[in-house]
Amino acid sequence: MPEPVLSxxxxxxxxxxxxxxxxxxxxxxxxxxxxxxxxPNGAGKSTLxxxxxxxxxxxxxxxxxxxxDITGLATHELIRERVAYVPQSENVFARLSVEENxxxxxLHNPTQHASxxxxxxxxxxxxxxxxxxxxxxxxxxQRQMVAVGRAxxxxxxxxxVDEPSAGLSPKLAQVVFAQLVQVKQTGVTILMxxxxxxxALQISDRGYVMAEGQExxxxxxxxxxxxxxxxxxxxxxxxxxxxx
Amino acid sequence: xxxxxxxxxxxxxxxxxxxxxxxxxxxxxxxxGLFNVGIVGFFAIGAYTSAILTGPxxxxxxxxxxxxxxxxxxxxxxVTSGVAAFIVxxxxxxxxxxxxxxxxxxxxxxxxxxxxxxxxxxxxxxxxYSLPRPLAGYFDSSTLDNLLYLIMxxxxxxxxxxxxxxxxxxxxxxVLRSIRDDEIAAAALGxxxxxxxxxxxxxxxxxxxxxxxxxxxxxxxxxPLDFIPIFTFQVFVMLIVGGSGNNLGALLGGLxxxxxxxxxxxxxxxxxxxxxxxQAAAARIVLIGFVLAVMLLYRPEGILRERRIVSREAxxxxxx
Amino acid sequence: xxxxxxxxxxxxxxxxxxxxxxxxxYNILRFANFAQxxxxxxxxxxxxxxxxxxxxxxxxxxxxxFGWPLLASIVVAVGTTSIIVLIVDWLLFRQLRDKxxxxxxxxxxxxxxxLMGRNLITLVAGGEPKYFDFYIPKTFELLPGMKVRPxxxxxxxxxxxxxIILFAFMNRTSMGRQMRAVAENPTLARINGIxxxxxxxxxxIIGASLATIAGALLAxxxxxxxxxxxxxxxxMFAALILGGANNLYGTILGAIVVGLTEALAVxxxxxxxxxxxxxxxxxxxxMVRPQGILGEKE
Numbered sequence: 001m002p003e004p005v006l007s008x009x010x011x012x013x014x015x016x017x018x019x020x021x022x023x024x025x026x027x028x029x030x031x032x033x034x035x036x037x038x039x040p041n042g043a044g045k046s047t048l049x050x051x052x053x054x055x056x057x058x059x060x061x062x063x064x065x066x067x068x069d070i071t072g073l074a075t076h077e078l079i080r081e082r083v084a085y086v087p088q089s090e091n092v093f094a095r096l097s098v099e100e101n102x103x104x105x106x107l108h109n110p111t112q113h114a115s116x117x118x119x120x121x122x123x124x125x126x127x128x129x130x131x132x133x134x135x136x137x138x139x140x141x142q143r144q145m146v147a148v149g150r151a152x153x154x155x156x157x158x159x160x161v162d163e164p165s166a167g168l169s170p171k172l173a174q175v176v177f178a179q180l181v182q183v184k185q186t187g188v189t190i191l192m193x194x195x196x197x198x199x200a201l202q203i204s205d206r207g208y209v210m211a212e213g214q215e216x217x218x219x220x221x222x223x224x225x226x227x228x229x230x231x232x233x234x235x236x237x238x239x240x241x242x243x244x
Numbered sequence: 245x246x247x248x249x250x251x252x253x254x255x256x257x258x259x260x261x262x263x264x265x266x267x268x269x270x271x272x273x274x275x276x277g278l279f280n281v282g283i284v285g286f287f288a289i290g291a292y293t294s295a296i297l298t299g300p301x302x303x304x305x306x307x308x309x310x311x312x313x314x315x316x317x318x319x320x321x322x323v324t325s326g327v328a329a330f331i332v333x334x335x336x337x338x339x340x341x342x343x344x345x346x347x348x349x350x351x352x353x354x355x356x357x358x359x360x361x362x363x364x365x366x367x368x369x370x371x372x373y374s375l376p377r378p379l380a381g382y383f384d385s386s387t388l389d390n391l392l393y394l395i396m397x398x399x400x401x402x403x404x405x406x407x408x409x410x411x412x413x414x415x416x417x418x419v420l421r422s423i424r425d426d427e428i429a430a431a432a433l434g435x436x437x438x439x440x441x442x443x444x445x446x447x448x449x450x451x452x453x454x455x456x457x458x459x460x461x462x463x464x465x466x467x468p469l470d471f472i473p474i475f476t477f478q479v480f481v482m483l484i485v486g487g488s489g490n491n492l493g494a495l496l497g498g499l500x501x502x503x504x505x506x507x508x509x510x511x512x513x514x515x516x517x518x519x520x521x522x523q524a525a526a527a528r529i530v531l532i533g534f535v536l537a538v539m540l541l542y543r544p545e546g547i548l549r550e551r552r553i554v555s556r557e558a559x560x561x562x563x564x
Numbered sequence: 565x566x567x568x569x570x571x572x573x574x575x576x577x578x579x580x581x582x583x584x585x586x587x588x589x590y591n592i593l594r595f596a597n598f599a600q601x602x603x604x605x606x607x608x609x610x611x612x613x614x615x616x617x618x619x620x621x622x623x624x625x626x627x628x629x630f631g632w633p634l635l636a637s638i639v640v641a642v643g644t645t646s647i648i649v650l651i652v653d654w655l656l657f658r659q660l661r662d663k664x665x666x667x668x669x670x671x672x673x674x675x676x677x678x679l680m681g682r683n684l685i686t687l688v689a690g691g692e693p694k695y696f697d698f699y700i701p702k703t704f705e706l707l708p709g710m711k712v713r714p715x716x717x718x719x720x721x722x723x724x725x726x727x728i729i730l731f732a733f734m735n736r737t738s739m740g741r742q743m744r745a746v747a748e749n750p751t752l753a754r755i756n757g758i759x760x761x762x763x764x765x766x767x768x769i770i771g772a773s774l775a776t777i778a779g780a781l782l783a784x785x786x787x788x789x790x791x792x793x794x795x796x797x798x799x800m801f802a803a804l805i806l807g808g809a810n811n812l813y814g815t816i817l818g819a820i821v822v823g824l825t826e827a828l829a830v831x832x833x834x835x836x837x838x839x840x841x842x843x844x845x846x847x848x849x850x851m852v853r854p855q856g857i858l859g860e861k862e
Contacts, residue, residue, distance in 0.1 A: 273668075277666075277668065279668040279671055279672065281598065281671070281675060331847070332847070335850045335851050336850060338854075339850070340809075341667060341668060341671075342590065342595065342667070342671065343805065343850065343854075345596055345598075345668075345671050346596055346801045346805065347846075347850075349598070349801070350798055350801070350802075350839075350843035350846065350847070351843075353839050353840070353843065354837075354840035354843045354844075357836060357837050357838075357839060357840045358837070358840065360836065361836030361837060473679065473794075474679065476675075477676065477679050480672065480675070484672075522686070522691055523686070523687050526683035526687040526691075527683070529679060529680065529683040530680045530683050530684055533676045533679055533683075534680070536672075536673075536676045537673060537676055537677075540660070540665070540672065540676075541656075541659055541660070541663070544669070
């Protein structure tokens with residue numbers, strides 16, 4: 001078995017040590033995969049990505065990148081490890097132009113700016129003519145392109161995307177997912193968090209289902225789509241919410 | 245002996261002006277988290293209001309010199325400083341907290357300019373003199389006169405202290421602290437955050453105004469030079485040292501810091517040659533600033549920590 | 565009548581130079597720096613010190629009553645003032661950042677630094693006013709009814725050059741982009757690998773450099789006093805708020821409004837109330853448009 005690009009072993013993490021949100025989560029992402037983390041609201045999906053990115057404190061467990069331990073890495077060092085991260089909201093610099101947003105993606109590989117910019121614009125041709133506009137003036141879908149494009153400028157090995165379809169129409173969401181498949185085809189490994197389970201699993205290789213801060217089920221994307229346990233986890237969360 | 249006692253009384257009267265201001269600041273900063281950079285401004289408004297209301301008429305002013313009974317001067321002082329606080333608070337309390345700081349600073353600067361330049365009201369740099377001293381003349385000795393004034397100050401402080409303690413323990417006080425600790429959560433609970441902050445700010449500033457009135461009527465002479473930014477700084481150091489969020493700490497801080505301050509004054513005056521006394525006074529401020537910085541960094545809770553005031557029903561059940 | 569416009573513009577240039585640093589700490593370090601005035605003062609006193617060491621006086625450039633000795637001294641003072649400011653940040657503000665202190669703690673600390681700075685200057689340089697050099701100000705009529713001094717024109721020119729360099733830096737260099745990124749979204753900035761510590765250093769350096777220029781030119785026009793910068797603090801804050809706190813162009817626009825307002829106040833005989841008039845304008849503006857002329861709502 002090849003070494004995973006990203007390997008998470010049994011991490012506990014949260015905003016205060018006394019109240020961990022993640023309670024022993026393990027996960028592996030292999031090269032060239034799209035792996036999706038699913039689960040009901042409050043399952044800790046976004047917290048997991050934030051913990052990897054150093055935005056939430058990890059109290060135990062390890063995160064390793066291609067075998068190297070990067071647990072507790074400072075957020076600003078992540079990009080040097082060639083891990084790019086697209087947060088769910090406020091993921092572009094609204095007052096900076098599209099070109100400036102892209103340029104900020106290559107702080108640690110400035111010599112690659114021209115080639116990476118070409119790659120990104122080939123992937124998102126719509127951005128070509130928006131270069132001088134402030135990113136805040138763009139539509140939701142265009143903004144998502146800028147956010148992903150900015151992340152790709154760093155020529156990452158691993159791209160982490162938090163809910164790329166949030167706030168988009170189903171049609172636009174499909175476009176974004178199709179673009180992620182194209183990103184994968186350029187050799188980037190993707191770890192994604194999604195609410196939109198069906199659409200996300202359709203483009204994923206594997207998936208992990210989380211609930212209550214723990215990883216409950218994982219497997220190939222196709223098998224998860226048919227797994228009754230997954231439905232139960234969602235339904236369980238829904239019926240609890242309905243009761244409360 | 246008489247000299248020592250009279251000095252002690254004099255010292256305590258001054259300490260009470262500071263302690264009262266510190267108490268007012270505690271309501272704003274300690275309990276509500278509002279940063280007032282213009283304490284001296286509200287103090288000055290109170291002092292001038294009382295001087296105009298209770299003072300004698302002057303030949304060169306157009307307005308004032310009403311010679312009113314002193315409690316009316318005190319009440320007037322609280323009203324005017326409260327109104328000034330209301331205006332500034334109403335405009336800025338909805339905005340980022342820096343704006344309140346900047347605006348209170350603006351109040352202090354502007355009041356200084358009005359005091360200095362609006363001569364037909366304040367007599368400008370000449371100052372207002374011969375202000376009547378309340379409760380004076382009942383005794384032959386000025387020490388006893390001062391003692392009586394001190395008792396009045398202490399009664400006023402006790403009254404304000406009692407009122408503040410009741411206020412912060414009331415449901416209103418709980419809202420204050422919840423705003424200070426988490427404004428968004430308090431807003432989510434449906435509390436009118438703006439109104440409560442404004443109330444706290446106005447009441448705190450009115451108490452500073454009252455302190456200014458007590459000062460003006462005790463000293464009997466005020467001029468713009470009495471109201472400089474160092475006063476704001478002193479009161480802040482007092483509250484931080486005493487322990488913000490603790491009313492007793494606010495009073496204690498006033499006493500302790502004023503003791504150190506006036507003690508070092510005496511020391512500078514007695515051991516240093518007059519030629520370098522200006523420098524020594526400056527060095528002292530640098531030293532006090534250093535103490536504040538160290539307190540902010542290493543013991544932000546002050547001498548007396550904030551007491552936890554949690555009623556039983558307000559306590560959260562343990563989460564699993 | 566239009567004389568006040570000339571006076572106001574010179575005033576505005578000095579306020580704007582000082583207020584840029586205020587705007588930068590406000591947006592990047594996220595607190596109102598009450599010690600900004602003292603940076604101007606320290607810059608002016610360092611300039612005086614270097615002038616004394618050089619011993620050439622302040623020089624002259626044609627009709628302008630200062631020349632290369634003053635300009636060279638300002639350049640040296642820019643360096644020393646920046647170092648002092650970085651040391652204060654390292655000793656105090658950096659530690660507050662590490663402790664995740666509240667914004668108000670920063671403001672209070674800055675207020676303390678302001679007072680300490682003022683008194684430290686009094687301690688070292690004395691409290692009495694000082695002058696760079698003796699010169700006889702000349703005036704000429706630029707427009708009918710508008711008398712200006714060549715020095716004033718030079719001051720405005722220096723300010724304009726400084727702003728051109730500033731905006732080129734902010735818009736065309738990587739560090740400038742990084743500074744704007746941190747101002748807008750610090751978390752996303754860190755995700756992009758921006759070293760926030762470097763951004764903070766540049767924030768202080770730029771603010772201190774422009775403040776030093778402001779302080780030195782103000783001192784040339786008037787005199788050096790330990791309170792000279794502190795007296796500029798309210799106009800600088802007003803410029804920041806009027807123009808829109810999160811917009812550097814707005815800060816300059818705000819400074820022009822404040823400069824003209826103050827000059828108008830002097831013109832109509834309210835010279836004693838300059839700062840108070842500014843304050844009233846600021847409060848009125850906050851009521852109507854709290855985000856300022858060019859600012860965006862936060």
